[in-house]
Amino acid sequence: MSTTAQPPQTQNSGKTATGAASAASKAARLLADRRLPVVVTATLFVVMYLVGLGRYQNFGFAEPQVFLNLFIDNGYLLVAAVGATFVILSGGIDLSVGSVIGFTTMLTAWLVEKQGLPVIVVIPIALGVGAFGGFLMGYVIHNFEIQPFIVTLAGLFLFRGLCLVISKESIAITDSSVSSMAQAQAQLGVGFLSVGAIIALVVLAVAFYVLHYTRFGRRVYAIGGNEHSAMLMGLPQGGTKIAVYTVSGFCSALAGLLFTLYIQSGDPLHATGMELDAIAAVVIGGTLLTGGSGYVVGTLFGVLVLGLIKSIIQFEGTLSSWWTKIATGVLLCAFILIQRAMTARKKT
Amino acid sequence: MTTPPTPTPTPTPAPRWRALTQHHLFWPVAVLVVLLLINVPFTPGFFSIKMTDGHLYGSLVSIVLFGSPLILVAVGMTLVIATGGIDLSVGAVVAITGALTCSYISDQADQDSLAGVFLAMGIGLVAAVVCGLWNGFLVARMGIQPIIATLIIMVAGRGVAQLITDGQIITINSEPYKLIGGGYWLTLPFSIFVVAAVVAITVALTRRTALGLLVESVGGNAEASRLVGIRSTRIKIMVYVFCALCAGIAGLMISSNTSAADGNNAGLWIELDAILAVVIGGTSLLGGRFSIGGTVVGALVIQTLTTTIYTIGVPTQTNLVFKAAVVIVVCLLQSPKFRTKVFGGRFGSGSGAKGGGASAGTPADTAQSTAAAPKMEVS
């Protein structure tokens, strides 16, 4: 579709031309649509699910609870991946996710078990620490123009180190309020969801709203699309960048809380390398690693696909857990190549 | 005739000291020396080396011994970073190489057979080279950002390693293989000789041929390199292969040292330590000038830090916190923006001259070039 050099004297003819042109371009645009990767991932999920249904029908795969368990077992990953989506959309990367999650489990367990603080006090502390950590990283990235990769790498070391500083041993959580929260279930008729899964879905909804219906969300896309332009357009790109890492830190801490709830212990080695799972989920969900394009809904499907791989491998029985990593890597590769092909075509 | 440009007045006080501090190895070596000295009050005889059973023992020897795999990986990483890239997959390559080699040896009837061991090592290293070719292909041919391209093997590689070992930790009992990572030769740990050989070969490969120059040129100014006719695709692929090969040798060393292959934990986080070593050694993450010597010192700094924390009685678990502090400090010191903000004009003007060049280009075109710099488009 190109500009038309038609004279503007008759507004009406202009209008019809607009209609015709947009109809003609619609088909062409479908191919270049930014939603395409999300659709691909969603389709992949459905196909995998159907294949699972076919193969393991007799082993209870068709139970609705198997589907709901995807949310229960991966709620924390979804929250972490949502945080990572913000960072990646803005064109950055956050390697500290796994460490912040691990640190949060340790901090929570330590405060609750060793210091005897009530859970209701511990939660805001944990979230605040995570968000503050993210803020600091964002501040350094923006103000000193150091690559996000390196700054968040320092964050990875720092938080993992702080885990070990709290304790080398894992701390089991026996607090009754925690375990009652962990056991709480929301019945849905066909099955149930845990507190963690519900919180994860709420986070997803909030993230969707923020990214699509607030100026901050649009700025995230803008600086991911072209940071220099965003600056020349008068957008506060520095504040946005810092905010993005703060959001990621907050989400990681929240994911840490959910993980604590899920596993009911703090351990200095919890969630090692989970940043890779989060990044993989974001990329498989169709978000460009170079920033500026993608949807948080895609991230949901990315997490679900990763979760489904795990379930299928469990159901398969003969397959070992490492196939999860291999399958993740293969999917990652496929999506990176798809993205590459899409951006390459746009260039021409 | 041109009038000679007036020589910039060099400050006379202690020019020799100044020249020394400006040497690119000065700060890494200084940090290393300080770290080593810190140990002395805590471990009397820290620098002493004893001979026992025809083997040399001592803190210095063990620092080099334990630091060997990191030095190897970091040396390969240096070349990748010098081209403006990065390789996140080295940890996974370490695991794959160890796993393949050990599983091959463990299948042998005679694990001490030299031929079998060599073949096993060959298989492991070929796998490493294949990984490097894949990374190089994605980066140089497909034009995918290095962080993203090497992420694939970083994620999938450990799975592959576990697949090879069937999720077990394969233990082997092979005397010849044990030599690489745990044996002694001429009173010294054999791995020191391996490291020395690899470093020497790397230096020769980069400085005796023109590879180093071309790598620095590609990393320093990619467009100028294209216009001068450098085939950067080949050079990049070569560098990723070399990096993977170094990681493969490190993988042999690690598995040999423990006589076991652990697909899950061998070389865990070594890519991050290696990048850190390169940065401490003074090679910029943006590419360009590199220093193999600096990297070796950088890796030794990291290993010494670990040892020091252990010997001075700080709980070992704070190791990572220190490491984080080192990353932050080194990066802040390398950031021109930080230097101008904190040290004011002194450092700022220096870095300005570096970036802008002392040319008489009009201010307008300087501004233009900075404006054009900011971000690589989604490419």
Next chain:
Amino acid sequence: MAEPRPVLEMTGIVKEFPGVRALSGVDFRLFPGEIHALMGENGAGKSTLIKVLTGVYPLDGGKIVLDGQPVRIDSPFQAQQAGISTVYQEVNLCPNLSVAENIFIGREPTRFGRIQWARLRKDAAELVDRLGLDLDVTAPLSSYPLAVQQLVAIVRAVGTGDSDGAGAGTKVLVLDEPTSSLDRDEVLELFRLMRRLRDEGVAILFVSHFLDQIYEICDRMTILRNGTLVGEHLVSELDQVGLIQLMIGKEMDQLEGLHEHQLHAEVGEPLVEADGLGRKGGIAPFDLEIKKGEVLGLAGLLGSGRTELARLLFGADQPDSGKVTIGGKPVSMSAPNDAIGAGVAFCSENRKTEGLVPDLTVRENIILALQAARGWIRPIPAAQRDELVAKYIKALDIRPANPEARVGQLSGGNQQKVLLARWLITQPKLLILDEPTRGIDVGAKAEIQKLVVSLSEEGMSVLYIAAELEEVLRLSHTIGVLRDRRLVARIANGPEITPTRILETIASGEHQ
């Protein structure tokens, strides 16, 4: 039209950079409802003036009066607030967002913090419609060609303020080379939009290197030279020859006699033959022949296509059409390697970004091209390398004469010599020099010109690009004249060829 009060008056504007006075007391005024061209060659101070006006550079002296009120402009954001919007040559929008979002981002209509998408799209569609454009505002910007993106940038620029008062806020619109990569139809579309905005009372400051466009669209022009004002004229009252004289800055009679031919007469066989070589958005297809030992000078204003032509002959850009033979053999020109292999060398005008590797030493920069040709495995033996480098440092008088010095720290003239040395070592058949004397001191300039003469005597062909006509005339056997991205004439140099002749050719676009 009776002169109304100017919407913008800049008086006595001074801007200094370390060692350079970019603007010394420039006056500039802009009237509502006019399109005003800002003209000048390299270093005249055009971009500096625009950057001062748009708040990119702080002012060192003088004052800016907007609508009768003195204003202080410290940032691009403040400039926009004051009603001065700018559209640059590169489209500074976000290609990943929709057209509507690009128009309104940062000032989206919100209610309780929630973006009102329906209203945003409606407002954008109305604004686009009112300006007579035919765009689907919901489509991503990247789905439109660059020219349309440029138009969207203008829509954004005039749509400042909030989403309802579209156009009301913008008093001054600065268009900095918006047309440099557009084709004719696209330019017409842009002009239509510009006229429409002018008729709405917006004052437009227009920068373009295309003379035809200036004469087609502008009402008035201001000419700068070396940071000073040389004149403000109605376009209808100044012809093209007069304009070029003002821009280049020497009266005709002063130019005469300045040039003397230093060249030997005879040239050899044809070396390079280009046949219909061209590239869209770069330069229209051209035929060109360069003989052995010939110096071909390119004359033309900034942006006339001089560099684009050179880059095509080097394979730095891929041609869309045409073919090249060098020494009788066809060369594919799909990459610089092809040209280098055929004996072509290219010293870019952008020494820093396209020439030198600033972190490497003088020695390393000098041997880079030769080494690239030999491949990595065959380093130049140290003794031979040092001898070569020493020889060229001496021959070109590179200072400091220290092969270990970092090139980034050398002065402009010496950097240029390093670049020359790099290519001379490869003993090319054709040496392309793009503004080799720009931004370097007089002495180094003379040395480089002498060098060109002696190289030509030794049988090397040279394609010489320079902004100064005298320089081109003094050195060239043949002069190629460019205008508006076309090679319009090839003139054999001789005593009867004067700068006036060249100027007239540039101005008229044809060879008499």
